[in-house]
Amino acid sequence: MNVFETSRCNVRHLKIEDASFIFELTNTPEWLQFIGDRGIRNITDAENYIINGPMSSYEKYGHGLYKIILKSTAEAIGICGIIKRDTLEDKDIGFALLPEYTGNGYAYEMAAATLQHAKKELGVKRIVAITLPANIRSINLLTKLGLVYEKMISFPDKEEVLMLFASQ
Numbered sequence: 001m002n003v004f005e006t007s008r009c010n011v012r013h014l015k016i017e018d019a020s021f022i023f024e025l026t027n028t029p030e031w032l033q034f035i036g037d038r039g040i041r042n043i044t045d046a047e048n049y050i051i052n053g054p055m056s057s058y059e060k061y062g063h064g065l066y067k068i069i070l071k072s073t074a075e076a077i078g079i080c081g082i083i084k085r086d087t088l089e090d091k092d093i094g095f096a097l098l099p100e101y102t103g104n105g106y107a108y109e110m111a112a113a114t115l116q117h118a119k120k121e122l123g124v125k126r127i128v129a130i131t132l133p134a135n136i137r138s139i140n141l142l143t144k145l146g147l148v149y150e151k152m153i154s155f156p157d158k159e160e161v162l163m164l165f166a167s168q
Helices: 016-026 029-034 043-061 106-120 136-144
Strands: 002-005 009-013 065-070 076-083 091-097 127-131 148-153 162-166
Touching: 002 106, 009 043, 009 106, 016 029, 016 043, 016 076, 043 065, 076 106, 091 106, 106 127, 106 136, 127 136, 136 162
Parallel strands: 091 127
Antiparallel strands: 002 009, 009 065, 065 076, 076 091, 127 162, 148 162
């Protein structure tokens, strides 16, 4: 069952059966460079990521990261959703695509639909996004979505400094 859809994609909850897809996505060079190594080395690790991440978030908050599926081919191409992190006051938007699907407008399409869903269906007033300063594609997408750079932040016990963007 779809959480929401766009003209080209369906958006559904991640399930244990999506472990091989999550394994592939979280080990792409782009994910590792810009999101970070989540220690997903095998299918069991991917299953645990789904259980302890998205599935736990659905139960606790009523939302989380979802699987993006192309309507035309039924292929999983990425994830998107709204995340509540302990380290941020506001909920934030997250998205990632398999490399072969970047550059086709899917990221913007899905991120815009995710923001709309968060505001209309989930009642989220303010949405933030975080990204590394080197992730120019993400920065451009966040700006195109209407999010505005606010400040640099870092999380406890982490060396990296991130850019924080927010909806207005």
